[in-house]
Amino acid sequence: MGEDGRVLDPDREKRKIKADKRMREIMAEYYIEAKTPREQRGKPIAWITSGGPVEPLHVMDVIPVYPENYGAMIGASKMGVGLCETAEEMGYSRDLCSYARADIASATVNGGPIGGLPEPDMLICCNNICGTVLKWYEVQARYFNVPLFIFDTPITHTRFDDDMRRYVKRQSKEYIAFLERVCGKPFDQDRMKVVGELSLEGQALWQEILETTMHKPAPMTCFDAFFHLAMIVTLRGTQTAVDYYKMLLAEMRERVAQGIGMLAEEKYRLVWDNIPIWYRMRWLSEKFMARSACLVADTYTSGWTGWLPGADRNDFLGFMGESYARIFLNSGTDLMAENILRMVEKYHADGVVFHSNRSCKPYSLGQYDIQRIVQEKMGIPTLMIEADMVDERSFAESQIDTRIDAFIEMLG
């Protein structure tokens, strides 16, 4: 029996990932430290965008906090609609990203899980994930009256050239100068080497974990990856993340060795595109599972493993800007399509599920083209689900249910 007295299914218990518990503990510790009153914690707090260059913050003993990770928590706790409505009452359009709406609303009413995020001492905004973050962070900078640093990363449509390289390198320098000014202490280059190495190690471990699903049966699904992702997002550049991912990787390898898959029967292997539908993770996971369809890989969680191969590991700051500029989301549709095609081949996928996410325009804009490219080049079926990552009002269950069923019938 489980803790709440329910009778547990032994087969399902066997398939559960044991590291989950440690993950929850680490995330709780992380948020407890961040929520500790300023006088006791000593360290300042920076709010930073999910794909932002976080490593220099660790060097400066700043605690990074992620409104987007918090947005995912809001979504998963089904508190998205209430906060989105609050933002709409404040005058924000319903067409605005639901992470932005939820964050702006929760900052003013201290609503949401864990009673809102701790107040920031500075804001770090990197536009490699979207353009919305610029205005969103400007709004928050005005509201909290704190300094804002904007790290501008040009989009790589097809190639990244020397002008772009110089442009982002220059900004890395400005970023460090900003941190020295706000924190009132010099930047420690030696510590940067240590933090940089930990970040690279964490990213490499996370990539290895994701690649264990190349094995049939896959030891986990993308729904598990969506959960374990929080560590590389929030604690990238720390020993904690490296240690945790070592443990998780060992467990995944053990599962592969023993042939333990997340699904009792793995009939179809699928790739997921776009941000998860946080408030329907369980529903979707069970829906696909019931049809023996395993989502083995996704474009989202591998977005935090993009460090350039061949980059000089001793010169972290020299390559930081380029690495952050060249992430999946900041590239053109052609490159995004190539990425999905590679994943389909690598993970031996039978189809691709696209979440057309009303909130995330850069992620969703090229999907119809990518869908067509996948169909033409791979000859495999694709599915388009229209929803939103946090705002449940954009989720029509029976329509989505029918689409998934029809998609599975196409595969069968």
Place this chain on the structure above:
Amino acid sequence: MVSVGVDVGSISAKAVVMGVGGVLAADVMLTGYNSRGAGRQVYERVLAATDLRPEQVDRIVATGYGRNSIDFAHKAVTEITCHAAGAYYLDAAVRTIIDIGGQDSKVIALDAKGKVRDFAMNDKCAAGTGRFLEVMARALELDLDAFGDLSLAAERAAPISSMCTVFAESEVISLIAKGEERANIIAGIHAAIAARVAAMAKRVGLRPTVMMTGGVARNAGVVKALAAKLEIPLVVSEQAQVTGALGAAILAAGLG
């Protein structure tokens, strides 16, 4: 082998009985608020139209939005797969299906064997569906069945631009107030539906033969507007409204 397909849609419930020689009977009734009850009732009615007793039915497949509430069916299959099976049975040359039903519109691409290759459905909104037409018929105080013929007499299509059913209804009301001819307004409504569905059809890709299925296919005005917009002839079967139920009966026969 006797098989039955039951298609419980958002507006109407359909059933088709098939025997060795082909279709034995078909029936349509309104779904109402109780989809489970409607499924049972349309099944009993269609059987009554034959001389068959329930125990003589070998296999039943349920489809449509109410498919999972039909507890007497042996299997539930989506209407996308069922429309494909039904349309292919009616005409093996069909490669594209445009199905406009009560609450959604779909475009389905078939391969040469009649298998679903790809499909697209409307966004979660009633624009471009049968429900849209129902709302407009109410605004114009007309019977929906008269819509098709009336629009064929239109001199021109009155412009209706809103993407939203409720706002489009307001546009219709203001057109009435301006004294626009009813036929022209109806032609405008049909053009609006055609524009929405055509965009989706082009996304999936149009390969002839294109067949239109679903209840709205009975409306000659929509068929005409859509064919004009797509610049391609549309095949409409007598069984357009029951194509999904027909496909379900065919798939039921295949269950063995």
